[in-house]
Amino acid sequence: MSLSAISRIFKVTDVIDRILLESKAFDITSKDFQLKSLEGTMEYSVVVSPKSDLKIKSLSFKDIDLRRILITSSPGFSEVKGSISRIEGGLTKGFILDPTKLDPSANEFLFRFEIKSEIEPFMKDLVRRDHQIDSVGEESSTYWLHAQLKELQSFKEVLRKLNLLDIPFIVNVGVHQDIKMKFPARRQKELEIIAQWARELDRERKRRLSYEHITLKRIRPKEKDITQLLRDLQALFMPQTFKSFIDVGKEFHYSECFQGADFYDEIPFRTYPKWMSVLSRTDLSLEKPAAEGELVYKRKHFQDAIEEAITHK
Amino acid sequence: MPIRSGFLPKEALQGQDLPSHVLWSDLRFDSIKIRHSKGLTLKEIYNVPCNCCVFENDEIVVKRVEVDGYLGIVLSTRILAKKAIDVSVEYDFVLNNQVLEKLVFQAHLFRPDVVIGDTPLEIRVTGSSNETLPKILISNLGEGTAIIDIDTVPGSDLQKHYPEFVERFMREYRTDIHFSITRLKKHFKEYGTLLSTLEKYLVEPPDFTEEMLRDFENFMNELTSVLSQKHEFAEAVIEALAQAVLRNSEFANFYKFVSEYFNSIGNEKMLIRDPFGFISLSKEPATLKLRLQCIDLLNQICTPMLLPPIVISGDQKGEISLLKLFQWGRKEE
Numbered sequence: 036m037s038l039s040a041i042s043r044i045f046k047v048t049d050v051i052d053r054i055l056l057e058s059k060a061f062d063i064t065s066k067d068f069q070l071k072s073l074e075g076t077m078e079y080s081v082v083v084s085p086k087s088d089l090k091i092k093s094l095s096f097k098d099i100d101l102r103r104i105l106i107t108s109s110p111g112f113s114e115v116k117g118s119i120s121r122i123e124g125g126l127t128k129g130f131i132l133d134p135t136k137l138d139p140s141a142n143e144f145l146f147r148f149e150i151k152s153e154i155e156p157f158m159k160d161l162v163r164r165d166h167q168i169d170s171v172g173e174e175s176s177t178y179w180l181h182a183q184l185k186e187l188q189s190f191k192e193v194l195r196k197l198n199l200l201d202i203p204f205i206v207n208v209g210v211h212q213d214i215k216m217k218f219p220a221r222r223q224k225e226l227e228i229i230a231q232w233a234r235e236l237d238r239e240r241k242r243r244l245s246y247e248h249i250t251l252k253r254i255r256p257k258e259k260d261i262t263q264l265l266r267d268l269q270a271l272f273m274p275q276t277f278k279s280f281i282d283v284g285k286e287f288h289y290s291e292c293f294q295g296a297d298f299y300d301e302i303p304f305r306t307y308p309k310w311m312s313v314l315s316r317t318d319l320s321l322e323k324p325a326a327e328g329e330l331v332y333k334r335k336h337f338q339d340a341i342e343e344a345i346t347h348k
Numbered sequence: 349m350p351i352r353s354g355f356l357p358k359e360a361l362q363g364q365d366l367p368s369h370v371l372w373s374d375l376r377f378d379s380i381k382i383r384h385s386k387g388l389t390l391k392e393i394y395n396v397p398c399n400c401c402v403f404e405n406d407e408i409v410v411k412r413v414e415v416d417g418y419l420g421i422v423l424s425t426r427i428l429a430k431k432a433i434d435v436s437v438e439y440d441f442v443l444n445n446q447v448l449e450k451l452v453f454q455a456h457l458f459r460p461d462v463v464i465g466d467t468p469l470e471i472r473v474t475g476s477s478n479e480t481l482p483k484i485l486i487s488n489l490g491e492g493t494a495i496i497d498i499d500t501v502p503g504s505d506l507q508k509h510y511p512e513f514v515e516r517f518m519r520e521y522r523t524d525i526h527f528s529i530t531r532l533k534k535h536f537k538e539y540g541t542l543l544s545t546l547e548k549y550l551v552e553p554p555d556f557t558e559e560m561l562r563d564f565e566n567f568m569n570e571l572t573s574v575l576s577q578k579h580e581f582a583e584a585v586i587e588a589l590a591q592a593v594l595r596n597s598e599f600a601n602f603y604k605f606v607s608e609y610f611n612s613i614g615n616e617k618m619l620i621r622d623p624f625g626f627i628s629l630s631k632e633p634a635t636l637k638l639r640l641q642c643i644d645l646l647n648q649i650c651t652p653m654l655l656p657p658i659v660i661s662g663d664q665k666g667e668i669s670l671l672k673l674f675q676w677g678r679k680e681e
Contacts, residue, residue: 153577183369186395205576214610218610226606234601301497301624303521305589306602309613324415325420
């Protein structure tokens with residue numbers, strides 16, 4: 036297992052710890068770390084108790100890609116304002132903390148350091164993610180989802196809390212059999228005739244195809260127009276519509292969905308998807324190092340919706 | 349209850365890894381014994397010090413965990429002769445040779461099982477609508493999805509080719525995809541290599557060989573990982589692909605493409621990767637030699653099938669889709 040994520044996390048926390056401790060103004064009481072996948076940030080929260088004198092020179096945090104620093108004091112849990120300023124100008128970016136502007140009577144301060152970062156490489160190193168690839172089931176298909184931490188000990192020794200939030204999972208939900216099953220063979224025949232007719236340049240053969248099409252239409256004159264039908268079918272794959280056929284449960288939650296890519300097709304004739312990609316998320320922590328979830332594809336409901344799109348005018 | 353949660357998937361494709369875990373609290377034990385069915389192999393174990401795990405046949409004995417309350421494992425499975433099989437994993441929490449807590453899990457492992465019925469010696473193609481008789485019956489007797497590739501082999505009189513409109517579409521599509529990907533590379537500089545690989549697969553899907561499928565699997569993992577974290581990247585890629593297809597889809601081809609979409613989906617969870625493959629027809633009988641290859645959704649190759657030579661005889665000159673020679677599934681479509 037690659038532990039590069041662990042060393043990278045501790046590199047960040049060590050820099051912050053060193054600045055705080057070398058100031059000799061604070062004692063560190065506890066440390067929490069959060070990886071926020073959705074926001075693309077890491078958050079290092081340090082509870083410090085001030086030593087007697089806060090009349091020291093400013094602390095400079097400039098070797099880390101900080102987005103913001105927030106300070107809360109206790110008791111009262113009120114946000115402390117005015118003690119943090121951004122380093123302006125020049126090539127150096129960072130923040131300055133002026134301890135003289137902190138309330139000297141406070142028992143503790145909570146410093147929250149928000150760090151810009153690509154979260155996915157950390158998630159890859161720290162979390163084993165698995166999900167069902169192929170599913171079975173008539174009425175509905177259930178895809179299992181599972182996340183577990185690869186390493187606890189190193190974090191437990193140093194941190195009070197470690198939270199990995201909104202860990203992403205993409206599952207490709209197979210919809211091909213349902214469309215195929217519900218699309219009537221005679222409408223497929225009609226598609227074939229129209230396609231042949233549109234490409235045909237021979238007048239006699241074109242006339243014969245027209246006749247074949249008219250004959251087919253006369254059998255069911257009130258049948259829905261094929262172009263409208265294809266358009267209504269397409270609407271089922273819009274994320275806003277398709278999400279109603281998905282339930283994500285247990286310790287996971289639904290995030291979004293989109294049409295899945297199909298790289299297996301020799302010719303890229305992308306009309307309707309064969310898979311819908313569903314993005315769901317879960318959280319892990321030192322207290323909850325493993326999470327189980329399920330993604331239910333309501334196959335029967337989707338088949339009903341296809342039938343409705345095919346028949347309803 | 350000392351056991352807070354336990355997990356093993358209820359079903360999985362043969363060849364897929366099975367993750368498993370147990371969470372507990374307030375439970376004293378001197379070992380955890382994990383027994384698993386033959387055919388499963390321990391691949392990863394989490395929260396266990398290196399020297400605290402003993403392997404005995406199909407049993408793993410964990411003497412101690414690093415942080416109390418959690419044990420995580422990953423078992424690997426492999427493709428088996430049986431198309432479906434149930435396996436089990438048992439956890440025993442033991443103290444002084446007594447089992448204090450026991451967890452038993454079962455998983456159903458399945459795979460596709462594509463078989464060809466009796467191959468006819470001759471197939472007759474009749475009429476302008478190219479009716480074929482008899483057809484080659486192809487079935488998937490397994491529960492897994494199969495992606496099937498049909499191709500002619502060297503030495504076959506009749507060789508697979510694409511209709512002229514498909515060739516034209518592909519030429520223009522390739523140019524367009526290159527243009528779209530180049531534009532995306534400017535916006536997403538950090539994903540330049542990934543986009544180049546995406547372009548490669550968009551214009552030339554992977555062959556069903558171990559090496560190409562392994563590369564493809566790595567690419568898909570990387571792409572999925574990026575798509576899950578960069579929403580704007582996902583949207584831009586999907587839009588670029590859709591536009592490249594739309595720009596090159598003439599009105600006439602749209603209906604053809606929809607029609608071929610349906611043709612590319614067979615019954616019994618069979619997907620045909622190339623519904624556009626055609627062979628030429630003449631009034632003279634000609635021999636057709638076909639090879640079928642299939643993969644499952646883990647990109648694992650099933651045994652390739654070489655069909656005996658088939659004589660194709662038509663009553664007029666023209667061409668016919670290779671798909672029309674087959675009956676997809678035991679149920680008549």
